[in-house]
Amino acid sequence: MDNIANVIGALNDASREPLYKQLQKKLRSAIENGLLSPEDPLPAERDMAEAFGVSRITIRKALEELVREGLLTRRQGSGTFVANRVEKNFSHLTSFSEDMRSRGLTPSSKWLEKVESVVTPEEVMSYGLSPGMKIYRLSRLRFADGEPMSVEYTIIPAHCIPDIENIDSSLYEALSKEGLRPARALQRLRAVLLSKEQADLLKAAVNDPGLLVERRGFTKDGRIIEIAQSFYRGDTYDFVAELSG
Ligand code: GLP
Numbered sequence: 507m508d509n510i511a512n513v514i515g516a517l518n519d520a521s522r523e524p525l526y527k528q529l530q531k532k533l534r535s536a537i538e539n540g541l542l543s544p545e546d547p548l549p550a551e552r553d554m555a556e557a558f559g560v561s562r563i564t565i566r567k568a569l570e571e572l573v574r575e576g577l578l579t580r581r582q583g584s585g586t587f588v589a590n591r592v593e594k595n596f597s598h599l600t601s602f603s604e605d606m607r608s609r610g611l612t613p614s615s616k617w618l619e620k621v622e623s624v625v626t627p628e629e630v631m632s633y634g635l636s637p638g639m640k641i642y643r644l645s646r647l648r649f650a651d652g653e654p655m656s657v658e659y660t661i662i663p664a665h666c667i668p669d670i671e672n673i674d675s676s677l678y679e680a681l682s683k684e685g686l687r688p689a690r691a692l693q694r695l696r697a698v699l700l701s702k703e704q705a706d707l708l709k710a711a712v713n714d715p716g717l718l719v720e721r722r723g724f725t726k727d728g729r730i731i732e733i734a735q736s737f738y739r740g741d742t743y744d745f746v747a748e749l750s751g
Pocket residue numbers: 600601602603604658660675676677678679719721732734735736
């Protein structure tokens with residue numbers, strides 16, 4: 507990796523907080539924010555000491571506690587790695603296509619809208635985007651084994667994918683090709699009543715119960731990469747989450 511101090515931020519000599527504590531905090535938040543991913547190797551202790559301008563003892567002290575907490579793991583002879591359990595703490599960030607395939611169903615989509623456009627003032631204000639930013643506006647009716655499952659409205663910054671036509675059956679596949687698949691997302695689920703337009707598309711009746719899944723996806727370095735709203739028919743979709751105590 508690049509100099510780790512550039513990736514997670516330098517320590518502050520002038521602070522009253524001990525350096526090893528500062529380093530722990532930086533590592534913790536880098537892991538939580540996806541700046542460091544499960545299985546990422548950390549540089550050797552001596553390289554970290556040099557990068558942060560501290561002693562090896564400080565580095566060792568910081569890492570030891572994170573290892574005890576299970577955020578990092580040590581592997582004999584090969585060094586220290588970000589532990590995998592982080593991944594299990596979060597639900598996996600899957601795409602519609604992957605979700606459906608994992609249920610043994612075949613995903614497909616019908617494009618309702620696929621245009622290059624500019625953010626509206628409402629989008630600028632709600633999502634903190636820059637005025638005038640070019641985006642792709644993607645609306646799709648999404649099917650599983652030919653049955654309509656959801657209507658999905660997505661916007662992504664246009665500069666992320668050079669040509670809108672590169673987005674075909676799966677948005678996440680297209681983003682992956684650019685190395686920009688979301689590394690982190692905020693997701694909100696809530697019950698809604700389907701509008702006339704949504705109900706018609708989903709072969710349901712207006713005001714039938716629906717499920718709205720909103721997702722804001724971010725790249726590894728925290729830039730917004732997608733804003734999506736998916737309206738599912740309430741009677742055809744369920745969410746399964748694996749939880750641990
Ligand atoms: C789910 C998510 C959306 C995401 C989509 C990508 O539906 N809720 O936020 O955009 O998956 O799916 P695909 O890669 O199949 O286009």
